[in-house]
Amino acid sequence: MTLMKAVAQRSLGGPEVLRTIEVPRPSPRPGEVVLRLRATTVNPVDWKLRSGRVTHLGPPPFTLGFDVCGTVTEIGADVTGFRPGEEVFGMIFSRTGAYSEYVVARADSLVPLPSGLDVAQAAALPTAGLTAWQALELAELQRGERILIHAAAGGVGHLAVQFAAMRGARVIGTARAVNHDFVASLGADTIIDYTTVDFTAAIHDVDVVLDLVGGEYGTRSLRVLGPGGRYITAQDSDATGDPRSRQVTGRPSPTDLAAIARLVVDGRVRVHVDRVMSMADVVAAHRLAESGRIRGKLVLTPWPRDFLCPRRGVSNMGTGT
Numbered sequence: 001m002t003l004m005k006a007v008a009q010r011s012l013g014g015p016e017v018l019r020t021i022e023v024p025r026p027s028p029r030p031g032e033v034v035l036r037l038r039a040t041t042v043n044p045v046d047w048k049l050r051s052g053r054v055t056h057l058g059p060p061p062f063t064l065g066f067d068v069c070g071t072v073t074e075i076g077a078d079v080t081g082f083r084p085g086e087e088v089f090g091m092i093f094s095r096t097g098a099y100s101e102y103v104v105a106r107a108d109s110l111v112p113l114p115s116g117l118d119v120a121q122a123a124a125l126p127t128a129g130l131t132a133w134q135a136l137e138l139a140e141l142q143r144g145e146r147i148l149i150h151a152a153a154g155g156v157g158h159l160a161v162q163f164a165a166m167r168g169a170r171v172i173g174t175a176r177a178v179n180h181d182f183v184a185s186l187g188a189d190t191i192i193d194y195t196t197v198d199f200t201a202a203i204h205d206v207d208v209v210l211d212l213v214g215g216e217y218g219t220r221s222l223r224v225l226g227p228g229g230r231y232i233t234a235q236d237s238d239a240t241g242d243p244r245s246r247q248v249t250g251r252p253s254p255t256d257l258a259a260i261a262r263l264v265v266d267g268r269v270r271v272h273v274d275r276v277m278s279m280a281d282v283v284a285a286h287r288l289a290e291s292g293r294i295r296g297k298l299v300l301t302p303w304p305r306d307f308l309c310p311r312r313g314v315s316n317m318g319t320g321t
């Protein structure tokens with residue numbers, strides 16, 4: 001049996017529950033491919049699953065990681081369109097996620113890596129890009145409409161601002177002052193510093209709200225909608241049940257992902273990688289991501305070649321087992 005490194009957790013908890021362990025290298029089942037990891041990311045869903053704030057992977061042990069860019073090493077039965085050696089990227093959703101040296105992915109969730117897109121950018125795009133793209137589809141955002149995007153500087157938000165501007169909408173974003181130049185550079189017309197200004201007092205008659213904060217932002221956001229306004233949230237909020245409210249769930253779509261990647265390659269959309277960290281520093285990466293202060297995306301690359309992976313257990317914390 002060939003072993004590989006993977007980040008796993010045996011219990012729910014803080015970033016320190018993440019451990020690099022050795023596990024059997026996976027084989028593809030029909031419809032699947034195995035990739036050698038080039039890059040993945042930390043999404044909020046990773047730290048929410050790690051801590052137990054969301055539970056849709058079931059109880060641990062599991063391996064996190066929903067974005068992947070990698071090199072195809074093996075293809076399963078029935079898989080056509082990919083060959084070993086090819087670079088691909090996409091969104092996966094499984095209990096054996098992308099925080100591992102070799103990643104199992106459904107072939108129908110992947111697209112070839114186009115030239116002009118580097119591996120960090122490719123890993124940064126799937127979950128954030130698909131969620132932003134599909135949210136605007138769900139909202140049926142029209143040219144000339146006004147959209148308020150909460151958390152405009154984040155992974156989903158910074159792409160949603162650009163997609164909305166490309167659709168000809170007028171974009172209002174919320175962000176701390178330190179991110180205003182960044183959000184403006186993405187095409188937002190108005191930016192509200194949510195730490196000093198109550199957005200419900202600053203704007204009204206908005207056509208669409210894309211809520212990437214949730215919670216009590218829900219009913220407050222409903223108050224700024226005009227007639228025919230739509231509220232789209234990417235997570236639970238207190239607006240659930242209101243007829244104007246819809247929840248978006250980013251889902252794998254090679255068609256959407258290829259379209260998004262093309263926009264990046266053509267220079268029409270910018271994917272901002274805040275920083276690239278090694279999987280050896282996954283604990284620190286989760287701490288940073290959970291702080292809610294990442295601008296754009298935090299990308300993780302595989303462990304250094306000589307990263308120690310002792311036999312029984314295995315820690316990236318230097319604490320033994």
Ligand SMILES: NC(=O)c1ccc[n+]([C@@H]2O[C@H](COP(=O)([O-])OP(=O)(O)OC[C@H]3O[C@@H](n4cnc5c(N)ncnc54)[C@H](OP(=O)(O)O)[C@@H]3O)[C@@H](O)[C@H]2O)c1
Nearest residue numbers: 044131151153154155156157175176179212234249250294
């Ligand atoms: N349903 C789905 O399929 C789906 C998919 C992806 C994400 N999501 C959810 O959508 C949310 C956003 O995801 P993400 O990946 O964009 O997160 P993220 O990248 O971690 O967001 C970080 C950004 O949030 C901003 N922020 C934090 N608190 C804020 C507030 N109160 N108002 C405005 N901005 C605030 C920060 O900007 P400042 O420093 O300027 O505050 C930072 O740039 C998360 O809750 C995530 O779980 C859901």
